[in-house]
Amino acid sequence: MNMALFILLGVAVMALDTSGFTNTYVDRVIDLTGRYSHSINTITVLNHASSSVSKYYYAISKDNYEKLAHIRAYFKDEPHNLFKIDHVPEESTSQYELLKITIPRGIASKAETDLIVEEILAQKLEPYPSKIGIFDPQLLWFEDNIHLLSPYKTKSSRTRVSFPTQNIESYTQPEDMLYDLKGKELTYGQYSDLPAFANLPLQLHFENSNPLPYFTRVERQIEVSHWGNIAISEFYNIINRGAELKGEFSRVDLSHRYKSAAQNALESLQAILPKTSWGLSYRDELGNVSTSRARQHPSYVHLEVMPRFPMLGGWKSNWNIGYNLPMKYFVKNKGDQYMLNTTFGFPFKEIIAEELIVKVILPEGATDIDVALPFEIDHKHFETLHSYLDTTGRPVLVLTKKNAVDYHRKPFQVIYKFSSVQMMREPLMISGIVLCAMLLLIFYYRFDLALDKTLKKLKTE
């Protein structure tokens, strides 16, 4: 049985053509200073096959794959040209999942190229201990692999980890391997001649008192009115996944003069809105939240929102922000063909949204709706919304993306057809109704509807 499995595994691995590439140098940087872990792997790839190869395989551990919020691959010298990444489930094993990076023009034979693969992992930073006192710093636990998990052989590699503070409780100190901790930076390596799937566990325990906020759900509604306005309202559900509070909450401690309390509490969030935005609102289910500040800068509007209460570890909240944009800067047209060009992602930085839903509400009568996105999304469908004075309803384009990060704050385009005659429909409808009402009134007053004229005569007398 075991043998059979081995053979099968062997076959699976053998099925991959790993002979074509060698990683001549891997520079792995794991950034743990922020609210989530962000690793940038710079891989110098050498193709020693006789022809150009366009498929590069990339392995990722099971645990990381489950927590993978975002991954992107590109050549070092063209960071905007992203490569398509596909999951290859049939090649995956119980330890790792295999991804296939497709490089359209391929890597030429005998050529060396710098390929960068960036990974953002959600919930990889785990508070440990999971409950802390109000004055305690927050300690996080991080587990990964020191080496880059690669199906190819690696000539030499180095791994660097950066921490937010110098306070590091413990870190993996492998025997007969090189490592060096200097201040906030930990370096492993340089290692040479690693086999394929070289595995060396990395365990780090360090102080990071940042709040760990996650949007569990974000819904953005972009409502286009051809009377000149785009109304945007965004609904956020947020949770702070930092260490929970052990013991009592106290305002006395929170306002302590010398000690900083509840350091991992989320006090406020910053958003950058387009400079033409106006009519900002910050509300929740109970109405306006009075703790917000907005400032107009020459090139943007800076919005600072504070939740109703300081969000300690484990606490949840929700709110929505709304603002308006003038249509003329965001919608262009050529005859009846319109194009809306606006941002896909939400304006809060450095927070992972586990689910992002973008609803584009187009005016009633818009047809032939199409969308152009700079990246892939999970789901796209249409809905109908009945809003003010609608008869047939407004078409709503619903775009769903799991795990949205800063990268997804990119412009996208919605193209649709809309005839300007449609705009007059609602005013005409209202005028028509008023006209009918007036006519009815006129008829009512001018016509004598009484059956018994004598009674009326009696009454007037």
Added chain:
Amino acid sequence: MESNFKGFIERWAPVLRIVMLVMICLIAVLIRVFSVIRFESIIHEFDPWFNYRTTRYLAEKGVYEFWNWFDSNSWFPLGRVIGGTLYPGIMMTAGALHQWANLLTFPIDIRNVCVFLAPIFSALTALACYLLTKEVTGKTEPSLFSALFISIVPSYISRSVAGSYDYEGVAIFALLFTFYLWIKAANTGSLIWSGMASLSFFYMAASWGGYAFIVNIIPIFAIVLILIGRFNTNTYIGYCSFHILGTLLAMQIPFIGFQAVTASEHLPSHTVFIFINVYYFCEWIKEKVGETRFNTLKKVVLGVSATAIVLVALFLTLTGRMKWTGRSLSLLDPTYAKKFIPIVASVSEHQPTTWSSFFFDLHILVFLAPAGFYYCIMEHNNGKLFIALYGVLSVYFASVMVRLLLVLAPALCILAGIGLSETIHRFARHIIHFREWWDYYNTPEEIRGHKPKYGYPLELSIPILVILAISVIAYINHCVWVGAEAYSSPTIIMSHKGHDGEKIIVDDYREAYYWLRMNTKPDAKIMSWWDYGYQITGMGNRTVLVDNNTWNNTHIATVGMIFASDDDESARLLRKLDANYVLVLFGGLSYYSGDDINKFLWMIRIASGVFPHIKEDDFLNRGQYRVDGGATETMMKCLMYRLSYYRFGQVGGAYGKAPGYDVVRQTEIGLKDYELKNYREVYTTKHWIIRIFEILPEDNREVARSKTQYIKKSEDYLLQYNLTRSKTRPSK
């Protein structure tokens, strides 16, 4: 020229009238939206939050679900049958408006419907008031005046600002409209008007407990008419058909049901109905049998019926079928509540009215109304007498309870409208006829004709008119000021000016309720004083033990007892009640005077009514209620004190005062350094106004010891053989 002008006025009078009415309606709405402009579109105060919550439920789930709703979120563990314990009028109105707006392709948020319902209805009230005065006086001028008065009268504004989504908001409209239709019915003797009056009464009965006022005033009026000999067939038809239909319709409201027959509030109505019919029956017999024989008959019948009535009344009172509700009784006897039902007495709006609040809420109407009353009596017809009677009765009710100023306000508006318009009319005609008088005055005495009818000198007429104009302007100014400043605060949001003039918003209520909503388990049970029950269920969406629907005095007393008990005892009781959190209001840091420590004496009084071991004297030091060093030991040990002042002693005092200085009580608290044994502070708002504590689970060892028999047995065994146990054993 003059006739031209007069003709012009006459031709345009209907248009002017409509324009003026429209403007009055606009004013009525606009003066009530200051709160939305100053703050936001939000539901105010306490009771409206319940109404809002139920309306949302109605809008989401439909009428039948609403009707059969058993609310498990309040009165834990008893729950509350919503459909049978509320007046559904306001919810149905808002729900219907919401649905119609949706049908007409206006998907308005239900919250906005609720917020703006009262202002819209106040415009309708102005119209109803116009119609009623018009029906009563037959003139337009007093009607317009009274419509203007009622659209801005502060007493009514206080109950109907945008966001004040309460019964009174629609009920005052229903009250006036019912009166109008009923007067119309009584004047014309028309069944259609009577039927419409009954329908309007049905709406009133569905909206507010104050419908009892209509039930009583109309029979009293009928009796008055009989006494002064103005009762006629028209009034008979109006009264009888209204009584039968109205009672039947009121019985359709589950909350009223058979109370419409059995409750004492309805008794006058039934009695008068029977009396009138007997009276007319007698008249008819008299007509048939002749005077002398009728007199003998009368003696017999009167004797028999008097005994019967006495017997029936005795029977009903003795068997307890005839009951007066506490609130009604406190209307008849103002000292009743104070003596017997502290829960009614503890509410500030149930206090007797002071003269200053009369003037503040009614202003110039207080002076104009007597003039109107005079004119109503002097040039009376049925309608005017009704208004006069309404005025007299409501003055009495308003003096007993502050909240009933609201019932007085429409009466005074109508009376003041009549008074003002009549006075102006009387003085203005002297100015119009001034020339006649001038001619008469200037002709030599010998050739003078007889003295003209209207002839006061101008220097008397004009100043009086000017004074009237100034007082009405003063009234309008006062009302606008009241609408903008006094009655526009939502009370759940407070704002004041900071040192640099910046508006500082104190939003602690919503902060705490939102925290509850987001960060407690959905089935968490929260104990607080009943004042905050509706808000916690409405804003926090969590279960409460008691709320503002104070139907179960024992349950409220239990909560009062828990607050008055010490740490261990209260925790024991709370665990029995399955409560998870305790919420207290504390204003000692931020000048919020309506906090729980100040209400605490009422809690003790209510608790001691049911649980005699709670004694008010234990909390008073020689009759004084103190929280400083002079507080009694019971006071310092009780849960309310412990929770309110928990760790407050560590807060630096304001303006150079010692730490733990309570700014509301103006004193330094007596007990500063203590720990809570069974409670854990889980949240306190920014200005400390709301503090939330979690009840800790019971200690494991304690449970094992008290609940299992064999451990107790082994304890006895150990004691018997003089065996010692570890020190951790609790001392009894």
